[in-house]
Amino acid sequence: MSEDGAALPRKAEPPPPALPWEGRAQPADKFLLGAIMASGLYLLALMPLTPTLLAHPWILVLLKGSASGMVTLGGMVRIGEASLPLVILVSIPGMMMFDWLYWWAGRRWGKRAIDVFIGNHPKAEKRAQRLERLTKRFGWAAIIIAYFQPVPNVLIYAAAGWTRMRLWVFLLLDLIGSGLWIGLCIGLGYAMGQDAVDIAKAISRYGLYLGLGLIVVVFVRQYYVASKRT
Template sequence: MDLLTELFARHGLVTVALAVLLGQIGAPLPSTPVLLLAGVEAGSRPGFAWQAFVVATLSAQLANGLWFWAGRRLGRRVLATLCRISISPDSCVRQNEASFARRGVLTLVIAKFVPGLSILAPPLAGTLGMRTWHFMVWNLLGSALWAGAAIAVGRIFHAQIDAVLQALAQLGSAAVVLAGAALLAYLAWRLWRRAQFNRELKRFERLGPVEAMALLDAQGDILFVDVRAFAPDMPLGHRIPGARHLDLGALREDTLADWPPSAELITYCACPNDASAARAALWLRQQGRSVRVLRGGIDAWKQAGLHVETL
């Protein structure tokens, strides 16, 4: 701890810039604690708080802008890559899409205060087609609020944070062991949750696009269910013809009141491992409906050259 505080005292602004930039890019580095230390350091260095605030805000804006550009250019491929390295790869896109659907651009304001949302929100905004100037303005506001809040907390509670650092320094290796044990317990719980979901996913028959189209031609009484989340200023773009939309954030029994009672349902999404489609299928089965999952979702459907509707 003494080495960390000494390094921060000598190269504070560089440390803030690198920590925020790397943290927002996706490196497993804790940037918020560094901002707290910046607030502590501001107690003995006049003007340092404002300098750290500007550096942190601009660093976050730069990193987020790169992810927004990647989302705009590469689409859901960049989301799939991020989710594969996530602790919760099966639900990360679904939860963030739902946040954009409920809150729209305000998601960018709160993103850095919500674990898991900070990294995915910028590329998801690009993928969903958010206007560039909307992203830049709202993300800048969110970055400024996050950086300012963390530095302010560090400044206000500098005495308490100093006491914690001194206590950790006295514990020495024991503090490292305790922190490692807590992290391992958290990872084990999340991996157990993921394994549970994978078992649920295997319970549903998954059809490829060509198989689903052949079933539609042969049987006819098929209803596709689109479970992607969307916001009014970021439309879905395309859907399978005749598909009904199902909001996973507002599931009620009366949702199915006007759906054909005898139709076989095929759910689809645009997420890794068809996670949202599987969760929707599970709920629909609980409502007594016959349901399957479209393997690969809307992206696989379009890649197969099958017809889509423009929204």
């Protein structure tokens, strides 16, 4: 109340957090959202360990489909310390580990999944519409070249589910696209040969310091972003 007895206007309440589902969350919604969040935390936890794990490229590639790990393995193939078919087989699971989750998100939540992944950007609606048109027209090609274009892969995978692409078609196209990226990384390492292996060993030797430095950079950046918002 003001001094003259008039009611003061109520402050506008902040909008509720955007959720990808409508109405009450079903068990599948909770599982899917939890799995997507867990996948992000999983990859984030592996970031500072990547330099150290370069000494064990097989593990690194299997855990996260690491490009640097595949380059190292390509060098090992060149000097006869690894088998090319085995390197390819080990690389595929890490590359495709979480892709189906984003397809499922688009399939289950539709455009709301795209909105969540894009965020509250002023041009979010236009970007979502453009992504829908591109996926409907060139969906198969977009998935194949996902690793070679600037649009985040998760948006392309979610759009594939949103536009009702069948799971087996998506997985086949994803396998082809992942194979192209794997071939590029292994081919680069093969061309470098022993140099690729030596570089990986040098990075791994100082991996602990690089990992700690990466953690510091991440925290400093988060602090800077948070301070800008206040």
